[in-house]
Amino acid sequence: MVAGTPPTASDLHLLYLRAFEKIGFTATLLAHDSGLPFGEKVLQQGQLLLSSAHFALFNRRVRRAALALRPDVLLVSGSNWYLFPETLRDLKRRLGCRIVLNEQHLQVFRPYQAAALPVYDHVFVQDSALVPMLRAASPARRVSLLGPACDPVEHRPVALTAEERAHLGGDLAYVGWGYPNRLRLFEELVDFDVRLWGMGWDESPALAGRFTREPVHGLKKTKIYNAAKIVVNLQSTTYQIDGVTCRPFEVAACGGFCLSEPKKDLAAFFAPEEMVTFEDAADLRKKAAYYLAHEDERRAIAERARARVLREYTYEHRAREVAAALGMG
Amino acid sequence: MIYFEHVLRHARVPPPRVIEVLSTGAEPWVFSDLRAEMLDLFPQTVVRERPPAGAAPEADLVIVPLVEDPGFPYQDVAYRSLPLLRALARGPLARSSAHVLLYRARWREAEVVAARALRAHVSRLARERRLTGWIERSALLRKILKPRP
Numbered sequence: 472m473v474a475g476t477p478p479t480a481s482d483l484h485l486l487y488l489r490a491f492e493k494i495g496f497t498a499t500l501l502a503h504d505s506g507l508p509f510g511e512k513v514l515q516q517g518q519l520l521l522s523s524a525h526f527a528l529f530n531r532r533v534r535r536a537a538l539a540l541r542p543d544v545l546l547v548s549g550s551n552w553y554l555f556p557e558t559l560r561d562l563k564r565r566l567g568c569r570i571v572l573n574e575q576h577l578q579v580f581r582p583y584q585a586a587a588l589p590v591y592d593h594v595f596v597q598d599s600a601l602v603p604m605l606r607a608a609s610p611a612r613r614v615s616l617l618g619p620a621c622d623p624v625e626h627r628p629v630a631l632t633a634e635e636r637a638h639l640g641g642d643l644a645y646v647g648w649g650y651p652n653r654l655r656l657f658e659e660l661v662d663f664d665v666r667l668w669g670m671g672w673d674e675s676p677a678l679a680g681r682f683t684r685e686p687v688h689g690l691k692k693t694k695i696y697n698a699a700k701i702v703v704n705l706q707s708t709t710y711q712i713d714g715v716t717c718r719p720f721e722v723a724a725c726g727g728f729c730l731s732e733p734k735k736d737l738a739a740f741f742a743p744e745e746m747v748t749f750e751d752a753a754d755l756r757k758k759a760a761y762y763l764a765h766e767d768e769r770r771a772i773a774e775r776a777r778a779r780v781l782r783e784y785t786y787e788h789r790a791r792e793v794a795a796a797l798g799m800g
Numbered sequence: 801m802i803y804f805e806h807v808l809r810h811a812r813v814p815p816p817r818v819i820e821v822l823s824t825g826a827e828p829w830v831f832s833d834l835r836a837e838m839l840d841l842f843p844q845t846v847v848r849e850r851p852p853a854g855a856a857p858e859a860d861l862v863i864v865p866l867v868e869d870p871g872f873p874y875q876d877v878a879y880r881s882l883p884l885l886r887a888l889a890r891g892p893l894a895r896s897s898a899h900v901l902l903y904r905a906r907w908r909e910a911e912v913v914a915a916r917a918l919r920a921h922v923s924r925l926a927r928e929r930r931l932t933g934w935i936e937r938s939a940l941l942r943k944i945l946k947p948r949p
Contacts, residue, residue, distance in 0.1 A: 476803070476909075485802045500806075505909050513928055514945070516876055517935040521947035625801050684869075685829045686906045689801040690837050 473533060474548035475504040481717045482689070483786075484548050486622045487573075490786035494794060496544075501536050503529060503553055520553070530558040537562050544569045544797060547591075550578035556587040563590065569797055573617060576710045577601060593796055598714025599736050615796060618740055619717035620786045621724035625689075628726040629697050636698050639691075641666035642763055644699030646687050647718070649674055653705050657681065659752040663759060668695060696725035700769070701759055704731035719746060720784050723776035728769045730758060740784065745776040804837055804910065808861075811912035813899045815842050816860035822852045824884065825867040830905055834863055852884060856892035862915070863901045864888065870907045877904050879929040882922065889919040 472491075474484035484500065491498040507515060511532070514525040533554060537545060545568050547554060559570050570590055575597040578584055588594065589610040595617035596602060605614045631639070642664040645653065649671030657665055658677040665681045672682035687695060696702055702722045706715060713735035722729040723746075731737055733748040740746075747762070749755035762769045794800040819842075821834050835847045850857075852864075864885070868877040878885065885902075888894065898915045913921045935941050 476806075482802050485806050488806070489802065506810075506911060509924065509928065512876075513931045513935065516879075516928060516932040517945075519935070519942075519945050519947065522945040524945050622802070685827075685833075686908060688908050689803055690840050691833055693801070694836075 600712035
């Protein structure tokens with residue numbers, strides 16, 4: 472698997488790795504952003520990731536690793552940030568392996584990304600809006616939706632101390648980047664006990680005192696999803712059209728209550744009695760007030776969402792979907 | 801959880817009996833977050849904090865948190881901590897059989913080196929920094945290495 476291990480997102484590539492191992496594959500991660508060889512690291516630090524030199528070094532490393540490992544499947548997960556179509560074609564010819572893209576950031580429009588599309592045996596996308604686009608406008612052979620997921624070991628109910636509950640809790644929580652749409656939303660909700668975690672929130676003076684600059688990864692994120700009464704989900708306007716990220720799925724697996732913006736894909740994954748959505752800031756305010764005052768209803772919805780994600784939307788389920796689509800299930 | 805599990809497994813670190821986290825900064829969340837993560841992975845392990853200077857570690861795993869705020873994206877905060885890392889590489893830690901986990905806490909990235917290899921690793925970080933600085937200052941090099949159109 473070729474992927475990154477970005478600290479701001481979910482550890483989804485590592486979770487996929489674990490899921491593939493669980494269903495019987497031997498899986499290896501080749502990261503493009505950490506643990507880099509000397510040359511790639513220097514170019515990364517010199518802000519030259521899109522230079523010809525970096526492309527050449529990274530493609531050579533992938534080629535060598537694949538020729539040494541001789542995988543049955545080369546899965547490019549997240550997005551194809553740096554692989555040339557020639558590299559993929561060459562590996563397919565020499566190894567006879569299947570090459571698969573799991574596209575999660577709508578990154579298929581740069582020339583090398585678009586030129587690689589016909590090489591993939593299957594393109595999985597995390598946003599259903601991309602399915603007809605890729606089928607109609609590109610020569611990608613097989614395209615299908617691979618939804619977000621959770622991991623029951625990683626995202627789970629945890630016992631919290633009173634101190635943790637006080638520090639990590641609050642009425643409304645958000646873990647993620649303070650994108651402009653998110654800043655605007657939370658600026659209208661400052662009369663609630665709002666807790667914002669991640670980077671970029673200091674762009675808004677109105678949110679001073681509402682965010683903390685502590686990094687949130689791994690167990691701490693799970694604890695926040697456990698501690699907050701309501702976790703809000705508002706997607707990025709850059710990386711999603713109809714899609715959702717794993718946030719609502721992770722919150723649900725933790726037993727938390729998620730109030731999400733409506734998305735076409737979300738409605739396909741959850742019934743209204745499992746996931747509540749809001750239309751705008753006024754609607755979020757109204758629904759947040761209602762569910763804060765009705766803890767029993769909040770808990771019942773969260774329990775139904777948890778049952779659904781554990782039953783249908785774990786990384787193991789997704790890994791089996793990938794294997795089945797490749798005829799390896 | 802899975803990130804540290806992956807990093808430690810990849811480096812073939814056996815389950816540690818004792819983990820020591822060096823108190824490299826004043827931020828209270830560093831130790832508490834690391835302790836919680838490590839105990840989640842290794843419930844039987846003793847996790848404690850200690851100052852960077854001093855006697856040889858009794859731990860199997862020594863975590864060096866680097867807590868500076870990196871510029872976005874990817875600036876390696878280890879470059880700013882080279883004096884600390886050099887001191888560690890010259891001290892008793894480098895003669896121990898422990899593993900050292902260099903942990904960039906904010907823009908999360910962890911790497912594991914054997915304590916005895918710490919000196920060589922710090923030298924590599926210093927070379928990376930020198931070369932990166934050279935690239936940043938050289939208009940000619942940047943022109944040669946310019947991003948693809």
